Amino acid sequence: MQEASVQAIIDTDPGLDDAIAILYALRSPAFEVLGLTTVAGNIGLAATTRNAGRLLALARRTDIPVVAGASRPLKRPALDVASHIHGVDGVGGVPLPQAAAPALDGAVDWMAEQLANAPDKTVDLLALGPLTNVATLVERHPSQAVRIRRLIAMGGAVETHGNVSARSEFNFAADPEAVETVLGADLPLAIVPLDVTRQVRATHDYATQLATAARPEARKAGELIKAYFKGTDGRESRPLHDPCVMLLAAVPQLFKVERRHLDVCLTGGDSGALVSGTHAVDVAMGVDEGLALAQLSNVLVGSRNQPDRDQGR
Numbered sequence: 001m002q003e004a005s006v007q008a009i010i011d012t013d014p015g016l017d018d019a020i021a022i023l024y025a026l027r028s029p030a031f032e033v034l035g036l037t038t039v040a041g042n043i044g045l046a047a048t049t050r051n052a053g054r055l056l057a058l059a060r061r062t063d064i065p066v067v068a069g070a071s072r073p074l075k076r077p078a079l080d081v082a083s084h085i086h087g088v089d090g091v092g093g094v095p096l097p098q099a100a101a102p103a104l105d106g107a108v109d110w111m112a113e114q115l116a117n118a119p120d121k122t123v124d125l126l127a128l129g130p131l132t133n134v135a136t137l138v139e140r141h142p143s144q145a146v147r148i149r150r151l152i153a154m155g156g157a158v159e160t161h162g163n164v165s166a167r168s169e170f171n172f173a174a175d176p177e178a179v180e181t182v183l184g185a186d187l188p189l190a191i192v193p194l195d196v197t198r199q200v201r202a203t204h205d206y207a208t209q210l211a212t213a214a215r216p217e218a219r220k221a222g223e224l225i226k227a228y229f230k231g232t233d234g235r236e237s238r239p240l241h242d243p244c245v246m247l248l249a250a251v252p253q254l255f256k257v258e259r260r261h262l263d264v265c266l267t268g269g270d271s272g273a274l275v276s277g278t279h280a281v282d283v284a285m286g287v288d289e290g291l292a293l294a295q296l297s298n299v300l301v302g303s304r305n306q307p308d309r310d311q312g313r
């Protein structure tokens with residue numbers, strides 16, 4: 001399917017599904033990835049940052065910088081890491097090359113610099129983990145934050161059950177105060193909640209189809225999905241949460257997006273849950289699963305006439 005052009009900063013906590021999302025963006029000719037900024041979430045910051053560099057090395061895109069960000073939420077203690085899902089290394093033990101260079105520090109100031117140097121409203125911020133870095137950008141560099149073209153964030157549960165509590169989802173439950181700051185910033189925000197990401201599911205066959213492809217990024221994505229099945233009690237499929245952010249950015253026609261008015265719960269066992277409120281947000285609530293999965297695999301596997309994306313532009 002035809003993809004829209006996306007110039008993006010990817011804020012991420014890789015993480016198995018983050019890794020697949022990143023590999024898709026790196027393979028897609030529609031994406032210009034300005035950098036990967038990392039945040040603690042699925043696993044600690046050292047591991048998420050290491051994994052970001054290793055994914056760039058795999059995709060032969062070491063021209064793209066990795067910049068480390070927040071090691072903990074704005075105000076509250078971090079949630080337990082999700083090593084039962086993502087493995088103790090964050091990528092399910094899947095072998096990846098070493099990063100080509102050490103990561104930089106200072107993700108938020110780096111984001112602000114990129115936004116200041118780019119024409120206004122040309123850079124998308126794609127958030128795949130807790131919103132700590134994004135909220136800090138809003139607080140520390142408000143005049144740069146408003147230069148974002150679109151903020152697309154995977155997070156929340158609107159009409160479906162959560163994966164941390166009955167109503168809260170991991171990215172938003174990890175830093176509810178960050179969600180509150182981002183909602184209050186009136187940025188052009190689109191949320192991709194569990195309501196839709198749970199509909200985009202990879203099966204063992206889908207993983208095998210990727211794992212036997214010619215392109216290394218596709219093979220590795222297949223291995224990452226197979227690792228995503230570990231630690232699950234015989235599930236038949238796994239939800240591709242973070243790849244849905246990339247798909248919404250590049251192929252929005254795959255999704256049904258609704259305008260909702262939301263706030264975030266900050267107290268009690270459901271803190272981080274999205275509730276009816278005052279902030280207008282675009283929310284992806286429907287998706288064509290078949291076309292979404294086909295788009296993901298077509299881009300990762302690549303067509304014969306799609307040039308290899310080597311170092312640099």
Ligand code: RIB
Nearest residue numbers: 015018128129170171241
């Ligand atoms: O709830 C799913 C989200 O939490 C995904 O982004 C996954 O990578 C974890 O960060």
Ligand code: CA
Nearest residue numbers: 015018128129
């Ligand atoms: Ca993530």
